[in-house]
Amino acid sequence: MREWMPVSSSPRGRLALAAVKEFGARPFDEVTVAELAAAAQVTTGALYHHFESKLGLYAFVRADVERRLLDRMEGALTAAGPDRSAAVTSALLVGLDFAVREGFLRILGDPPAGTGPDPLAEMLAEAVPAAPLLGRVLAAAWRAALAAVAEGEPPDQVRAAVAALGLRLPDA
Template structure:
């Protein structure tokens, strides 16, 4: 459970909201500290004060957005539990969430090795006792479909391709 929830009107809250929008739409390297500060109407020093660095801010918002994704996917999994074809429904719920809220870039990036891969871990639990790397394979396919929608990519084509995934019986 997070100890702090951003108050949208605080400098920290405005930075978090600006970062979600910026990192959801553009790759990490394409977002500057100046861009973030300007959008949040703060100085660049506020980023360092509240988050230590641009990477610290990115990590903060990525963790928040990823947790929202995982909550939705876990909820979808519980509503279709026991159906081996349900993995497509779970992937579809996550895909729709990422695209609808414009979180494609931040969620399409694989997490750093240090952070682990919570999406792959969730998918592993949903497809157990299938082959152990299956959750990682599904997470990579999900991220590829989400990334395909960036920069004007065909959302419906990417969603259709993702929903073609089915587990063998």
């Protein structure tokens, strides 16, 4: 259960909503604290008060967006049945469609900051326990697909490329 859900009328909620939009569309380094504050109609002090830093706000919204992504991808893995290759391909496509539809190309297309675990790579590795390194490889390929869309490639062509990966996964 969520500890907090953005409420658009609160300064914290407006900051979170503005950050999701800005970090979804542009790389972290290109988004300024002043732009985030202006988009949320708050002062920069409010950003620092609620999140301590731009990185703190980014980490907060990244965790939320990533959890929504993983929920959808895990659902696709489960719904696809026992064929692991079809299930993983389905999860990758569901995740891609979600990220494109919601405008989360940059925030999900960049690997997680820092030295912590990569939740997407871990989820994909669990989906293919016989080849756990494949989770990292698939996560990198999926992020490259998002980057292609962010750089102007047509989403339907990128989706077709992901679908054409033709995964032949080992049995669990």
